[in-house]
Amino acid sequence: MPIRLSERRPEVSPDRLLSECVPPPRFAGVRFDTYRPNPDEPSQSEALAVLRQRGLALAEPRRERSVWSRLRGAKALSASKPGFYLDGGFGVGKTHLLASLWHESAGPKMYCTFVELTNLVGALGMRPAVEALSAYRLICIDEFELDDPGDTVLISRLLGQLVEAGVELAATSNTLPDKLGEGRFQATDFLREIQGLAAHFDVRRIDGPDYRHRGLPVAPEPWADGRVEETAASIAGASCDHFVDLYRQLAELHPSKYGALLDGVTTVGITDIRELTDENVALRLVVLADRMYDRDIPLVAGGVPLDRMFTPEMLKGGYRKKYLRALSRLIALAHVGMPPAS
Structure with missing residues (x-):
């Protein structure tokens, strides 16, 4: 007798949500070496090279921050932006590269989709979420999207506090960060939050057909x-x-x-x-x-x-x-x- 999904009533604890923040089974075995750039799309090879370099840095053990650097915030960590953002179409390997970065990096680290991240904050509450996620060295966010004003304000607050705590970010999306929310809500009313999110990321465009x-x-x-x-x-x-x-x-x-x-x-x-x-x-x-x-x-x-x-x-x-x-x-x-x- 087949399972009826329509008859299931699953319950999920916050601890389970946190423990499942790893690449999904489909991407458990991917690595930079298994990514095959399309020779007709040089942006794919360029993104691979840049992320390899970032992965080498993140593979090194995490250095404890001094009291002075914590007081000064994320600016004391590096002159570069704390986040890396892969923008591109469907099926060009963005998630493969994001998961590879996660695998190459030393922990503590976290991997989730944007929807899973907003769900996690909803389950934990903002303050407990910031406390829990500030312990991570790297947070990878797949399919970064803003669907409504509530998400915009929530994620703007969350990522701002995580960057201040020294967390590095990596994200993928089909939309440039300064264009998030367009066509779905009155994005101009939330321009400050959207620009604040965009300011956290170095953006790399990756092109190609859907593999x-x-x-x-x-x-x-x-x-x-x-x-x-x-x-x-x-x-x-x-x-x-x-x-x-x-x-x-x-x-x-x-x-x-x-x-x-x-x-x-x-x-x-x-x-x-x-x-x-x-x-x-x-x-x-x-x-x-x-x-x-x-x-x-x-x-x-x-x-x-x-x-x-x-x-x-x-x-x-x-x-x-x-x-x-x-x-x-x-x-x-x-x-x-x-x-x-x-």
């Missing part, structure tokens, strides 16, 4: 719902849910629990996928897609093709980059779970 779709440009043909159910029933640890049941369940859970929702799941089956019209539902499914991709969980799906799950209006709107990333990842997982007949 996940080289040779896989379109979504696989959806299966009949009966085939999805039968396949899920035949795989140990597989889940199978009706699309509506699944997204209703996601509405009942805090996004910090979506990873725990997938505990022990080897394949995700979804029947009767439909085109979405509610942006709240769509954004929750983006987070679930990220957690599935982190865990490298194959997908088997029925209903409309995956590339029709988000409306054309959504793919042109302020969250288009989120939706395109989710499609890129879901299609990659579907090609694993639904290989073409040989």
Whole structure:
């Protein structure tokens, strides 16, 4: 009998949230030496070289700061900016490079997505979060995005205090730091916070085509719902849910629990996928897609093709980059779970 994600009620403690702040299984084995720059995209080799250099510095044991340097704040540490920011499109290897930097660095260190970081602060509270995270030498933040004014103020305060404590930052995003929030809320009203965030980072642009779709440009043909159910029933640890049941369940859970929702799941089956019209539902499914991709969980799906799950209006709107990333990842997982007949 397949697992029903729609019937699970996971609970996640703050301690678990902290302990899971490491690169996901998909990136547990990556290193700088395993990154293969596209020879037609010199920015990839340049980013690799710069991050290798930063990794060498972070591999050295951490030096304790003097009382005077702590009083003077982060400016006493280095003339360079405390953060490094990789900006680029989907599937060009930004996360590979970020995880490689984490692996090369001496601890204490932390790795999380932007959503996981905001969830962690929400679970701990700002002051306990600052106290806990100030102990890290390096914090890597994947998929840095600002979706609302609350996130902007929260992250601005958090990173400002962490930089003051001497924490080094590394981040990836599909948006330049001074453009965060554009198209999603009135970013001009929060320009000071956004500029403050941007000031923490040296930015490196990395270009190239989405490697996940080289040779896989379109979504696989959806299966009949009966085939999805039968396949899920035949795989140990597989889940199978009706699309509506699944997204209703996601509405009942805090996004910090979506990873725990997938505990022990080897394949995700979804029947009767439909085109979405509610942006709240769509954004929750983006987070679930990220957690599935982190865990490298194959997908088997029925209903409309995956590339029709988000409306054309959504793919042109302020969250288009989120939706395109989710499609890129879901299609990659579907090609694993639904290989073409040989």
